[in-house]
Amino acid sequence: MIGKTLVHETSAGVISGRIVETEAYVTGDAAGHAYRGLSRRNQSLFLKRGHAYICFVYGAAHLLNVSSDEAGVGAGVLIRALEPLEGIELMESVRGTSRPLDLARGPGRLFSAMWLDESQDGFDLCTGKTLWLGEAVREVGPIGVSTRIGITKDADRLLRFYEKSNKFVSGPRKLNS
DNA sequence: AGTGCGATTGACT
DNA sequence: GTCAATCGCACTA
Numbered sequence: 001m002i003g004k005t006l007v008h009e010t011s012a013g014v015i016s017g018r019i020v021e022t023e024a025y026v027t028g029d030a031a032g033h034a035y036r037g038l039s040r041r042n043q044s045l046f047l048k049r050g051h052a053y054i055c056f057v058y059g060a061a062h063l064l065n066v067s068s069d070e071a072g073v074g075a076g077v078l079i080r081a082l083e084p085l086e087g088i089e090l091m092e093s094v095r096g097t098s099r100p101l102d103l104a105r106g107p108g109r110l111f112s113a114m115w116l117d118e119s120q121d122g123f124d125l126c127t128g129k130t131l132w133l134g135e136a137v138r139e140v141g142p143i144g145v146s147t148r149i150g151i152t153k154d155a156d157r158l159l160r161f162y163e164k165s166n167k168f169v170s171g172p173r174k175l176n177s
Numbered sequence: 178a179g180t181g182c183g184a185t186t187g188a189c190t
Numbered sequence: 191g192t193c194a195a196t197c198g199c200a201c202t203a
Contacts, residue, residue: 057184148184
């Protein structure tokens with residue numbers, strides 16, 4: 001998914017960004033929200049690949065995932081950072097900052113910057129008309145791999161991916177080297 | 178019914 | 191670099 005775009009057509013205008021960092025949450029993964037089986041909260045992870053799964057963590061931030069397996073299998077990819085492309089002034093207004101690096105670096109930040117909300121949980125991102133995943137706008141650089149950020153279970157698995165030396169990637173320098 | 182904690186962020190030193 | 195805020199959900203009793 002890295003290099004592809006996330007596009008949202010809002011009533012105020014188009015907002016889009018280039019995906020530069022992701023994490024995978026696979027089947028049998030103790031860190032994944034689907035680990036304990038289907039529930040109301042995580043049901044969108046069990047949709048066919050390409051649907052949005054939106055969750056709320058720490059009483060503080062929403063996160064956007066894309067389901068990534070067959071219907072009935074709970075797996076997904078967390079989008080962790082975007083390089084802003086279109087609608088930057090809309091991102092700035094909702095984020096309350098004009099610093100480019102603070103707009104969509106981090107999963108909670110990009111969720112806010114893209115003007116998303118919980119009503120988009122379960123949305124089909126492949127056929128959607130207002131919110132969808134678009135093709136890459138340019139060539140993708142070398143991809144780095146690391147452990148995932150902010151988890152405690154299955155923490156050693158190398159399931160975080162990022163475009164190396166893209167400055168919009170989140171995380172400590174140590175993980176990104 | 179009560180409790181603990183998480184796929185984070187922003188403010189502050 | 192450290193640290194508290196904050197709330198829905200899963201787990202225990």
